[in-house]
Amino acid sequence: MDPGGAVNGGEEPCRNSERTERIRNMDARSKQLFEAAREHIPGGVNSPVRAFGAVGRTPRFIESAKGDRIVDVDGNEMIDYVCSWGPGILGHAHPRVIKKVQEACEAGLTYGAPTQREVELAALIAELIPSMEVSRLVSSGTEAVMSAIRTARGYTKRDRIIKFKGCYHGHSDGLLVKAGSAALTTSVPDSAGVPADYSKNTLVASYNDRSSVEAIFRAEPDGIAAVIVEPVAANMGVVLPEPGFLEFLREITLQYGALLIFDEVITGFRLALGGAQEYYGVVPDLTTLGKIVGGGMPIGAYGGRREIMKMVSPDGPVYQAGTLSGNPIATAAGLETLRILKEDASVYARLDKKAEQIASAVRKAAGESVCVNHVGSLLSIFFAPGRVRSYEEAASSDTARYADYFGYLLDRGIYVAPSQFEAMFLSDAHTPEDVEYTCRVMQEYFSEKKGARG
Ligand SMILES: *Cc1c(COP(=O)(O)O)cnc(C)c1O
Numbered sequence: 001m002d003p004g005g006a007v008n009g010g011e012e013p014c015r016n017s018e019r020t021e022r023i024r025n026m027d028a029r030s031k032q033l034f035e036a037a038r039e040h041i042p043g044g045v046n047s048p049v050r051a052f053g054a055v056g057r058t059p060r061f062i063e064s065a066k067g068d069r070i071v072d073v074d075g076n077e078m079i080d081y082v083c084s085w086g087p088g089i090l091g092h093a094h095p096r097v098i099k100k101v102q103e104a105c106e107a108g109l110t111y112g113a114p115t116q117r118e119v120e121l122a123a124l125i126a127e128l129i130p131s132m133e134v135s136r137l138v139s140s141g142t143e144a145v146m147s148a149i150r151t152a153r154g155y156t157k158r159d160r161i162i163k164f165k166g167c168y169h170g171h172s173d174g175l176l177v178k179a180g181s182a183a184l185t186t187s188v189p190d191s192a193g194v195p196a197d198y199s200k201n202t203l204v205a206s207y208n209d210r211s212s213v214e215a216i217f218r219a220e221p222d223g224i225a226a227v228i229v230e231p232v233a234a235n236m237g238v239v240l241p242e243p244g245f246l247e248f249l250r251e252i253t254l255q256y257g258a259l260l261i262f263d264e265v266i267t268g269f270r271l272a273l274g275g276a277q278e279y280y281g282v283v284p285d286l287t288t289l290g291k292i293v294g295g296g297m298p299i300g301a302y303g304g305r306r307e308i309m310k311m312v313s314p315d316g317p318v319y320q321a322g323t324l325s326g327n328p329i330a331t332a333a334g335l336e337t338l339r340i341l342k343e344d345a346s347v348y349a350r351l352d353k354k355a356e357q358i359a360s361a362v363r364k365a366a367g368e369s370v371c372v373n374h375v376g377s378l379l380s381i382f383f384a385p386g387r388v389r390s391y392e393e394a395a396s397s398d399t400a401r402y403a404d405y406f407g408y409l410l411d412r413g414i415y416v417a418p419s420q421f422e423a424m425f426l427s428d429a430h431t432p433e434d435v436e437y438t439c440r441v442m443q444e445y446f447s448e449k450k451g452a453r454g
Contacts, residue, residue: 029073033061052418055403057410059418065092067429070415078415079434083425086266086291089351089377090340091429097295097336104332110324117331124338125293125301128273129264131283135303136312137326141265141290142170144300145228147312147320148286149174151302152226152259154311154318162216162227162258164207166391168235169228169263169288173198178391207233208242208389213249217256226286227253228261231276234423235266236394237380238373246282253285259308265290265300266423269341271376272348279376295337297330347428351377354435355426361439365446377426381405394421405445412441 037044045051045059052059060072068091070080083089090097104117118137125132138144149161161174169175176191177199189199203220205212207229217224227249233239253260262284267276269292277283286304293299303309311318324330341347359374362381366372371382382388383401402420409416414437416424 026074026076027058027060027072030061031058033073034058049417049419049422054399054419055406057407057418060410060415067091067093068427068431068434076413078410078413079430079438081414081416081424081426081438082422083427084291084296085422086270086425087294087296088425088427088429089270089292090295090337091427094337094340094429096340097333100332100336101297101329104329107328109329110327112323115326115328115331117328117335118326121326121331121335121338122303124335124342125289125303128338128342129268129275129277129287129303131277131285131305132287132289132301132303133305134309135289135301136309136320137331138300138302138320138322139298139324139327139330140170140300141263141288142172142300143322144265144288144290144302145169145175145261145263146172148261148288148302148304149226149228150320151304151308151311151318152261152286154316155308156225156257156259158223158225158258160201160203160220160223161225162203162205162213164205164229164233164391166207166236166239166394167228167230167233167263169230170265174202175199175228177202177204206390206392207239208245210245210248213252217252217258221256224253224256224258226259226261228263230266231262231264231280231282232267232271232375232378234378235421236391237382237388237397237421238375238378238423239380239388239390239394240373240375241280242389246276246280250282250284259285259304261286261288263288266378268292269338270378273341292337292341293334294330295333295335297327297333298324299327299330299334348376351426351428354430354432355379355424357435358424358426358439358442362442362446365443367446367450369446369449378423379426380423383420397421408445409441414438414441 034044043051050059062070063073064071068079069077071077122135125135165178173194176189176194203216205216231246249260262277264275264287268289271279288302290300293301310316313319355374355377359372359379363372368385371384371388373380373388382397384397388394397420399420
């Protein structure tokens with residue numbers, strides 16, 4: 001089937017409207033599947049952002065993926081900058097990872113008993129992220145964060161935690177809070193079905209705003225078990241920590257006897273082998289991992305120094321368990337992914353260079369009309385003027401403009417997040433040609449828009 005020619009066969013990108021029209025119409029099978037999906041799956045998807053609700057398009061149902069490309073059920077081949085929301089740092093279907101998974105499958109899918117690979121993975125995590133001296137494997141980032149917080153509460157014998165507006169830590173009850181207009185010491189759940197009682201111990205501060213953190217600690221000097229933060233916020237779009245902010249969190253938590261939890265579900269093994277804590281040189285008490293640590297399979301992990309992790313059952317009184325935790329297929333994928341990253345010291349520089357190439361192309365073409373935030377292989381193009389350093393500044397973005405930009409890229413075979421408030425992810429599989437093509441299409445988009453406005 002003609003895949004639309006958007007990125008295949010060395011053809012020039014589709015500039016004329018006839019071609020664009022043809023590509024746009026090539027989602028008949030996705031449309032059919034989406035309709036069928038909505039019969040038996042809420043909103044037709046198993047995770048809300050996939051529904052393309054924020055961009056007014058039909059989600060592409062994916063059939064296969066290899067390297068930096070994904071192919072949908074209508075045969076459209078697209079350059080993928082979602083990378084499954086982060087796990088795909090090596091690109092899709094890396095041959096070494098696939099081989100390890102296949103070998104593991106031959107030996108059975110799950111035993112519910114310990115295996116050697118779990119020991120190897122825990123040791124490798126401790127080697128790459130030294131603050132995770134002892135860690136426990138779970139099956140998702142949500143579970144990792146939920147369990148880390150339970151551990152912090154058990155260890156400190158305190159109930160309250162501080163999180164930041166706009167930081168996402170999975171969908172467990174107590175964390176579905178960004179509080180909006182509520183006062184500092186009260187928290188309103190974001191989701192129906194979460195009793196206010198479940199989130200009343202979650203206090204909300206503002207990212208990059210020290211005084212908001214200080215105010216909570218002053219009000220509750222003996223009540224805070226932990227501060228949890230995404231060291232680079234990547235779930236309101238990418239928002240970087242201001243210089244000194246993470247250091248400040250380290251100091252104030254020590255001062256008040258609270259633990260510092262870095263949620264490195266995205267940044268772990270992405271900003272550096274040792275995650276954001278290595279990149280910024282700030283060491284938390286507990287760390288949560290997900291995404292890359294499973295190499296494309298469901299793994300989450302939480303860990304910290306021995307003295308804290310001693311709290312976890314069966315060593316200690318903090319209960320936490322999982323039927324599929326440390327699953328042998330998932331650990332095969334995760335271990336091999338981390339080993340590949342560890343072998344190649346230049347991978348992070350390569351990733352950063354590609355992301356910077358896109359960031360600077362957009363900055364040049366779009367000028368003041370957008371704000372590009374970039375660190376390592378993460379970037380965001382905010383359709384907002386000025387700098388984006390906080391939830392409020394991110395939320396001021398023009399989501400209609402983002403939807404227009406998203407559609408333009410999709411029609412030209414470039415698959416970015418279907419939401420303004422998600423990161424763009426680079427992988428080691430993104431080829432120079434595909435990155436150049438992406439830059440060119442983005443530049444064309446912003447030039448056309450400027451022309452249209454002028
Ligand atoms: C994705 C994410 C989670 C949740 O992980 P799941 O595997 O989706 O449950 C938690 N924290 C952060 C920072 C994330 O990006």
